[in-house]
Amino acid sequence: MENFRIGNGYDVHALAEGLPLRLGGVDIESPVGCVAHSDGDVPIHALCDAILGALALGDIGKHFPDTSDEFRGIDSCILLERTMALAAEAGYRIGNADITVALQRPRLAPYIERMRERLAGLMSAPVDAVSVKATTTEKLGFVGRGEGCEAYAVVLLVRA
Numbered sequence: 118m119e120n121f122r123i124g125n126g127y128d129v130h131a132l133a134e135g136l137p138l139r140l141g142g143v144d145i146e147s148p149v150g151c152v153a154h155s156d157g158d159v160p161i162h163a164l165c166d167a168i169l170g171a172l173a174l175g176d177i178g179k180h181f182p183d184t185s186d187e188f189r190g191i192d193s194c195i196l197l198e199r200t201m202a203l204a205a206e207a208g209y210r211i212g213n214a215d216i217t218v219a220l221q222r223p224r225l226a227p228y229i230e231r232m233r234e235r236l237a238g239l240m241s242a243p244v245d246a247v248s249v250k251a252t253t254t255e256k257l258g259f260v261g262r263g264e265g266c267e268a269y270a271v272v273l274l275v276r277a
């Protein structure tokens with residue numbers, strides 16, 4: 118078993134008026150929210166895919182299919198906990214994680230620290246091992262037009 122494994126993840130959800138917006142396990146005050154089978158927590162989905170990628174265990178759709186009733190409206194924090202259980206089973210813990218969320222509006226700056234704390238707690242990692250960054254796309258593309266939210270995640274797993 119290697120001492121280190123690296124993985125990356127990416128996720129997108131469309132935005133629509135009047136839906137709740139939950140990102141990084143934190144409720145965001147917003148006129149728009151993610152259209153999704155689960156709660157549409159884009160950064161958590163990217164993070165799960167990064168962890169699964171590091172483990173070479175497929176992707177989030179394989180483990181938590183969006184065709185399954187079990188996962189309808191599910192709190193994505195549960196998906197992250199289950200993904201971490203797979204990492205632990207394989208003998209790994211989080212070394213560090215770095216996440217970028219792209220959203221045109223609302224501004225995420227006031228929520229970043231809470232997201233880091235929440236994600237660190239879910240992954241049993243210290244807060245200083247979890248980075249969350251937010252960006253707009255300068256009004257370019259589907260994110261810039263306010264049609265969707267996307268997130269990228271990179272994780273380093275360390276042998277537990």
Ligand code: MG
Pocket residue numbers: 128129130157158159162
């Ligand atoms: Mg998703």
